[in-house]
Amino acid sequence: MSPHHRKTLVVAGHGMVGHRFVQAAIERGLTETYDVVVVGEESRAAYDRVALTSFFEVGADELSLLPGGAYDDPRVRLVLGTSVDAVDPETRTVLLGTGEVLVYDELVLATGATPFVPSVPGRDLPGCFVYRTIEDLEAIRDAAATATVGAVIGGGLLGLEAANALAQLGLETHVVEMAPRLMAVQVDAAGGATLARHVEKLGLTVHTGAMTEGVLGEDRVTGLQLRDAEPIEAQVVVFSAGIRPRDALARDAGLDLAERGGVLVDERCRTSDPHVWAIGECAAPGGRMYGLVAPGYAMAEVVVDALLGGPGAFTGADMSTKLKLLGVDVASFGDAHAVTEGALELVFSDAVAGHYKKLVVLENEAGDGTVLIGGVLVGDASAYGVLRPMVASGLELPANPEDLILPASRGVPEIGLPDEAVVCSCNNVTKATILDHVAREDEPCADATCVTRCSGAGSTCGSCKPTVKKIVEDHFAAVGKVVDRSLCEHFSLTRQELFDVVAVHGYRTFDEVVGGHGTGRGCDVCKPTVASILASQLNGHVLETGHGTLQDTNDAYLANIQRNGTYSVMPRIAGGEVTPEGLIVLGEVARDFGLYTKITGGQRIDLMGARMEELPAIWRRLVDAGFESGHAYGKSLRTVKSCVGSTWCRYGVQDSTSLAIMLENRYRGLRSPHKIKGGVSGCARECAEARAKDFGVIATEKGWNLYVGGNGGATPVHAVLLAGDLDTETLVRYLDRYLMYYIRTADRLQRTAPWMASLDGGIERVRAVVVEDSLGLGSELEAAIDAHVDGYFDEWRATLDDPDKLARFVSFVNAPDVPDPHITFREERGQPAPGDSDGPVVLGATIGVGAPAVTS
Amino acid sequence: MTTAPATTYTRVCRLDDIQREGGVLALVAGEAVAVFRTYDDRLFALANYDPFSRASVLARGIVGTRTVGGDEVTFVASPMHKQAFDLSTGQCLDDAAVRVPTYDVRLGEDGTVLVGGRTGGGTSS
Numbered sequence: 001m002s003p004h005h006r007k008t009l010v011v012a013g014h015g016m017v018g019h020r021f022v023q024a025a026i027e028r029g030l031t032e033t034y035d036v037v038v039v040g041e042e043s044r045a046a047y048d049r050v051a052l053t054s055f056f057e058v059g060a061d062e063l064s065l066l067p068g069g070a071y072d073d074p075r076v077r078l079v080l081g082t083s084v085d086a087v088d089p090e091t092r093t094v095l096l097g098t099g100e101v102l103v104y105d106e107l108v109l110a111t112g113a114t115p116f117v118p119s120v121p122g123r124d125l126p127g128c129f130v131y132r133t134i135e136d137l138e139a140i141r142d143a144a145a146t147a148t149v150g151a152v153i154g155g156g157l158l159g160l161e162a163a164n165a166l167a168q169l170g171l172e173t174h175v176v177e178m179a180p181r182l183m184a185v186q187v188d189a190a191g192g193a194t195l196a197r198h199v200e201k202l203g204l205t206v207h208t209g210a211m212t213e214g215v216l217g218e219d220r221v222t223g224l225q226l227r228d229a230e231p232i233e234a235q236v237v238v239f240s241a242g243i244r245p246r247d248a249l250a251r252d253a254g255l256d257l258a259e260r261g262g263v264l265v266d267e268r269c270r271t272s273d274p275h276v277w278a279i280g281e282c283a284a285p286g287g288r289m290y291g292l293v294a295p296g297y298a299m300a301e302v303v304v305d306a307l308l309g310g311p312g313a314f315t316g317a318d319m320s321t322k323l324k325l326l327g328v329d330v331a332s333f334g335d336a337h338a339v340t341e342g343a344l345e346l347v348f349s350d351a352v353a354g355h356y357k358k359l360v361v362l363e364n365e366a367g368d369g370t371v372l373i374g375g376v377l378v379g380d381a382s383a384y385g386v387l388r389p390m391v392a393s394g395l396e397l398p399a400n401p402e403d404l405i406l407p408a409s410r411g412v413p414e415i416g417l418p419d420e421a422v423v424c425s426c427n428n429v430t431k432a433t434i435l436d437h438v439a440r441e442d443e444p445c446a447d448a449t450c451v452t453r454c455s456g457a458g459s460t461c462g463s464c465k466p467t468v469k470k471i472v473e474d475h476f477a478a479v480g481k482v483v484d485r486s487l488c489e490h491f492s493l494t495r496q497e498l499f500d501v502v503a504v505h506g507y508r509t510f511d512e513v514v515g516g517h518g519t520g521r522g523c524d525v526c527k528p529t530v531a532s533i534l535a536s537q538l539n540g541h542v543l544e545t546g547h548g549t550l551q552d553t554n555d556a557y558l559a560n561i562q563r564n565g566t567y568s569v570m571p572r573i574a575g576g577e578v579t580p581e582g583l584i585v586l587g588e589v590a591r592d593f594g595l596y597t598k599i600t601g602g603q604r605i606d607l608m609g610a611r612m613e614e615l616p617a618i619w620r621r622l623v624d625a626g627f628e629s630g631h632a633y634g635k636s637l638r639t640v641k642s643c644v645g646s647t648w649c650r651y652g653v654q655d656s657t658s659l660a661i662m663l664e665n666r667y668r669g670l671r672s673p674h675k676i677k678g679g680v681s682g683c684a685r686e687c688a689e690a691r692a693k694d695f696g697v698i699a700t701e702k703g704w705n706l707y708v709g710g711n712g713g714a715t716p717v718h719a720v721l722l723a724g725d726l727d728t729e730t731l732v733r734y735l736d737r738y739l740m741y742y743i744r745t746a747d748r749l750q751r752t753a754p755w756m757a758s759l760d761g762g763i764e765r766v767r768a769v770v771v772e773d774s775l776g777l778g779s780e781l782e783a784a785i786d787a788h789v790d791g792y793f794d795e796w797r798a799t800l801d802d803p804d805k806l807a808r809f810v811s812f813v814n815a816p817d818v819p820d821p822h823i824t825f826r827e828e829r830g831q832p833a834p835g836d837s838d839g840p841v842v843l844g845a846t847i848g849v850g851a852p853a854v855t856s
Numbered sequence: 857m858t859t860a861p862a863t864t865y866t867r868v869c870r871l872d873d874i875q876r877e878g879g880v881l882a883l884v885a886g887e888a889v890a891v892f893r894t895y896d897d898r899l900f901a902l903a904n905y906d907p908f909s910r911a912s913v914l915a916r917g918i919v920g921t922r923t924v925g926g927d928e929v930t931f932v933a934s935p936m937h938k939q940a941f942d943l944s945t946g947q948c949l950d951d952a953a954v955r956v957p958t959y960d961v962r963l964g965e966d967g968t969v970l971v972g973g974r975t976g977g978g979t980s981s
């Protein structure tokens with residue numbers, strides 16, 4: 001896709017699901033091809049509605065799902081405080097409340113739901129509220145300040161939550177429920193009765209089977225009129241009698257709706273118009289709407305997948321719920337009401353403790369056992385984390401299934417969940433995935449917190465966290481966990497510890513390090529690591545006596561080894577900028593030495609197929625022409641990719657080329673745990689792919705946005721925003737700190753992306769250290785980079801100037817002029833390519849050797 | 857006078873031409889031989905040809921030690937894909953089926969390094 005013909009995706013509604021959709025779109029690369037415009041009616045960016053009630057304790061900021069108020073992907077535009085008023089599928093446009101018209105290629109409706117307010121007289125009186133948004137809660141809080149009694153209409157999940165809130169605001173609280181019991185959808189009659197007892201013990205008054213006939217009052221609410229009962233006096237009334245999908249936009253646009261409301265969508269969440277999609281509470285996949293957040297999240301993923309050409313489908317969702325209402329655990333899962341034919345109920349009820357637990361079981365197909373299909377837990381829902389996944393996985397129940405729900409004091413048996421059990425239903429994470437995170441070879445998670453961060457399990461409602469923790473701990477117990485982060489058999493230290501040891505003792509050689517802190521004589525793992533640490537700290541030549549043998553062959557010969565034992569030559573071309581004269585020199589050198597020539601993926605030129613003994617002569621020519629080492633062989637800065645920026649490009653807002661060259665020259669030669677790449681783009685079109693780099697800079701009208709932790713390669717990761725609108729000086733200061741912090745603390749061969757993921761707190765931690773200078777290390781880190789810059793010299797020039805170093809660039813030590821006959825070439829597209837080897841070669845006896853044979 | 861090939865030595869370099877824990881490549885009777893010097897100045901020689909990558913490179917590997925069955929084995933890691941070869945036997949420590957040829961090597965009285973004939977054959981590659 002050309003950057004100038006990008007498509008536009010409009011999202012209507014910035015609630016929980018709309019936000020999740022945008023996040024997934026960024027993470028999964030949909031913003032590579034789409035500019036996204038999100039239009040939200042509320043004045044705030046998406047917040048955690050599930051935890052809405054905690055607004056009274058923690059305030060709005062804590063609830064925000066987007067604390068910065070903006071996505072760190074510049075291709076997403078967030079428009080808040082604005083409604084979408086109309087959709088025209090014909091012209092593919094939406095009309096905003098501001099009068100603006102947006103043209104879309106794809107439209108995603110994520111307008112959520114609205115509380116249902118029964119049409120009783122007086123419902124519009126001041127003092128009547130709904131319970132859906134932060135604004136609603138603010139209004140309720142203000143009204144409660146002058147009230148003494150509150151009433152909630154609706155004894156469902158949300159009604160009880162609202163009642164809880166009123167009670168916490170100091171009101172005498174009534175709950176009015178039409179059905180004969182509380183939480184009729186989730187729990188059965190006995191469970192509802194247990195719940196009502198709990199609720200009443202807390203001082204609330206429950207009126208079940210009570211019909212509200214009207215709201216009393218002249219110009220303010222004074223009470224509720226009930227059928228066949230005394231009126232209730234109240235100054236605050238909250239309606240919580242269910243929700244209705246916000247499907248008006250779709251209806252007016254002529255899209256199909258479900259019979260009972262909601263935008264009708266297929267399994268891919270596509271509406272009757274192929275370019276309009278609907279997700280979350282406003283959508284009705286297969287005619288059914290879902291009033292929970294997890295199914296909405298699943299729909300969001302499905303639509304991102306569909307737009308990326310993937311196969312994802314939404315085929316129904318787990319409607320299990322667990323919550324703590326007024327301090328009482330309530331959970332319901334699976335077929336809670338035992339409506340499945342042949343279902344049996346096992347009930348445990350303890351009126352004194354206020355526990356009610358029910359399992360719904362079914363005989364298995366073979367008829368020799370039972371499986372769990374649902375259940376209700378009131379008062380003690382500790383078994384929920386284990387029971388719900390059992391339902392999802394159809395696991396055979398133990399011989400005495402009642403053991404599962406007996407009080408913990410009677411010993412809850414260990415239950416081995418099968419691998420495919422979905423442990424986290426909010427994020428659809430299975431036990432196998434959790435185990436994979438702790439057991440995999442590549443950067444395994446060391447604890448449950450890390451698993452939550454990496455897999456998402458436990459990050460939404462949190463009800464599965466104890467189970468996640470248990471699975472992780474059981475795993476470590478089973479493998480006899482001794483967390484071994486040793487570098488290799490010679491050092492029982494991590495790279496970071498080794499770095500500190502070297503710094504503290506001021507070591508200058510490998511012998512000192514291995515003598516003081518290791519065993520044996522080292523190996524191909526620890527030697528290059530120590531060499532890199534010494535180079536980071538000492539700034540010496542990598543081929544200094546005693547250091548040359550520590551280096552991998554690439555560092556040892558200042559060139560990259562190729563499959564046939566030859567080397568590549570890659571001079572630095574900072575920022576990708578090269579003069580015609582420079583190009584001519586490169587061409588002449590390549591021609592004269594018969595080298596294969598290619599433009600690399602890093603904006604420079606690779607000359608390949610040089611025999612080791614030819615390297616000095618080749619580099620002599622290049623150094624004389626003003627070129628220097630490109631460090632393509634080192635774990636060090638590779639390139640800082642640039643675009644032409646404001647100097648040439650008609651869109652550029654800053655001089656990205658100059659900055660890229662400056663940064664490449666500043667950090668060239670800096671030895672690090674792994675290679676480092678950078679990029680600088682002149683505007684948000686991002687032609688330099690800066691966000692794919694370890695550090696990326698994108699120009700803004702006001703300065704530079706600095707992104708960190710990007711990676712191409714095997715596990716691509718987009719860099720995330722560290723700080724925005726920086727002037728050049730601040731940018732360099734932050735970059736100095738960032739790079740040195742990485743060099744000091746990362747593991748061997750750990751790129752910046754996995755390093756950041758491994759830090760406790762991730763980008764927040766980096767921001768604290770780099771931007772806020774929370775460790776007070778800022779100036780020390782900057783000084784270390786300054787020392788590097790001051791001490792920089794070109795390794796190739798220094799090598800050419802030193803006969804001792806040059807002496808090693810010979811084919812045979814006793815026949816320096818005889819080329820190794822194992823190296824052969826063939827021709828491909830007019831250039832040399834490595835020839836295949838048939839095995840060891842013996843030179844004919846006629847070829848003279850440098851030293852005479854002796855006998856003894 | 858020369859009677860058997862095993863007693864023919866090629867003088868390849870001075871001991872000091874080989875860095876401690878480093879290697880050099882020598883041409884010995886037409887063959888490419890990698891000669892290594894350990895930390896404690898022992899000398900070893902292996903065929904330079906790495907049977908895994910099929911390239912003549914072993915002299916450029918990193919020399920180190922590895923504990924194998926309780927014993928400390930001195931090895932060279934191929935610079936190409938890091939397979940380790942026991943310097944004294946040529947045995948690959950990462951693949952029991954692979955072994956590279958070893959050569960007789962000794963230090964002459966004048967401090968020169970002398971390489972003789974093969975002492976151990978390699979597996980064919």
Ligand code: SRM
Binds near residue numbers: 560562601604712713
């Ligand atoms: C020459 C080049 C390919 C080309 O013909 O264009 C190249 C060649 C090699 N790459 Fe690369 N990479 C080249 C650009 C890239 C890029 C693109 C870029 O830099 O914009 C990437 C993805 C970006 C990134 O690194 O995040 C890239 C990701 C890798 C990786 C995967 C790293 C990762 O984090 O997953 C490796 C393997 C590694 O480093 O462990 C690798 C390793 C290598 C090695 C060193 C493999 C090896 O050990 O032999 C290759 C040796 C180069 C040589 O002998 O001269 N190369 N490599 C490119 C040189 C760029 C330059 O001018 O320095």
Ligand SMILES: Cc1cc2nc3c(=O)[nH]c(=O)nc-3n(C[C@H](O)[C@H](O)[C@H](O)COP(=O)(O)OP(=O)(O)OC[C@H]3O[C@@H](n4cnc5c(N)ncnc54)[C@H](O)[C@@H]3O)c2cc1C
Binds near residue numbers: 013
């Ligand atoms: C108090 C409370 C407790 C809850 N507890 C739980 C729980 O424990 N577990 C659970 O799974 N779920 C719970 N939920 C439900 C959960 O919050 C919803 O399922 C979820 O928020 C749905 O997300 P959504 O994005 O579809 O809708 P919303 O989060 O409501 O977002 C829709 C957004 O779109 C905006 N919008 C609507 N129309 C337009 C328009 N025309 N133009 C622009 N913007 C528009 C709205 O203002 C809103 O901001 C609870 C809800 C509440 C209120």
Ligand code: SF4
Binds near residue numbers: 681686
């Ligand atoms: S300034 Fe750079 S990133 Fe922006 S469009 Fe031009 S070349 Fe691309």
Ligand code: FES
Binds near residue numbers: 459
């Ligand atoms: S089940 Fe909600 S976060 Fe895991």
